[in-house]
């Protein structure tokens with residue numbers, strides 16, 4: 001009896017000790033990640049910023065299927081090959097149809113005495129064309145129905161209430177105006193703030209038949225003022241967009257889990273970008289790709305082996321929205337893999353303070369526990385349930401029900417900082433901050449490690 005009591009007692013003490021030792025190891029790993037990245041003498045210090053700057057400066061904007069994109073994919077792949085991961089590979093998407101921009105302009109002919117060029121940018125998938133006509137300004141889809149726009153050029157001058165409502169005008173506006181008889185469309189840029197900056201983005205690629213462009217917030221307001229005072233407004237729009245056949249690849253790197261190698265935590269961002277400036281795609285989404293890559297690189301080079309597999313992906317083709325892009329290709333080809341969670345960073349790389357998660361209640365509780373237990377010291381412990389969705393991981397989730405995670409970073413509710421620069425020439429290294437990028441690497445490496453190395457089974461709901 002005494003022996004049994006002693007045995008039970010010893011077992012309990014051992015179990016408790018094991019747990020506390022284990023916790024110390026986990027804590028130590030998180031601390032080690034942080035100390036390595038935040039130490040100015042370390043090779044990891046500002047390495048995310050410097051690596052991103054190299055790609056942005058060397059290859060320029062990475063429109064899906066373009067030569068720039070192909071070169072940037074090759075360079076990324078070759079660099080990753082040298083990083084010593086367990087596995088590095090590419091997956092070709094096969095033949096894809098993409099789009100290239102040509103010569104384009106908007107010229108204001110009336111009421112100006114001398115024709116005035118307006119800052120503009122064609123919307124993605126807009127075909128080549130030239131239209132000239134009187135402008136009708138509308139502020140909503142209801143107003144489009146009420147006004148006679150036959151033979152006119154419609155200018156959508158909507159109010160900015162966040163991206164969700166604004167992209168309806170960019171995506172559906174041009175085609176709806178065409179159905180109402182318009183000959184061309186200008187939209188007010190989908191932007192939170194403007195310094196005469198036109199913002200592109202894709203419009204309805206299946207149905208767009210005529211020139212559809214964005215003009216600046218300032219000029220949309222000007223045309224609106226002209227119409228309100230009764231002036232006739234005449235513009236000419238020229239676009240030169242063309243579709244063509246090409247191809248592209250998703251790029252991968254992996255650290256194999258030592259205990260549950262078939263359980264996969266996916267993480268990444270999209271490597272393609274818009275094409276509108278010399279550095280476009282630094283923030284959207286080169287930064288997202290590189291902070292994830294650096295997170296995997298630090299785990300790997302510090303020899304931190306988690307129980308589960310962590311797989312990095314640089315998705316190809318998010319911006320062009322096709323159903324044969326990198327996200328669909330991955331979901332179709334890897335839908336049967338056992339994905340534990342898919343992490344995506346695609347809302348910028350400003351200072352992180354936590355994570356959004358879209359998962360079942362028990363899994364959400366587990367991630368909340370892990371974040372609060374281990375990430376308070378790095379200020380990344382806040383968890384936002386039912387708010388982890390992103391575009392590329394969302395496609396995998398649609399196919400497989402995989403839970404989703406994203407990084408919560410400093411910005412306001414409407415992401416006004418992000419949408420000031422989004423899809424413009426202003427998306428450049430100038431808006432990136434090396435310290436903030438380091439903090440993202442720390443936060444992402446830590447949360448991925450915590451989930452990947454969790455001892456117990458991951459709850460399915």
Ligand SMILES: [Zn+2]
Pocket residue numbers: 270284285318346
């Ligand atoms: Zn993006």
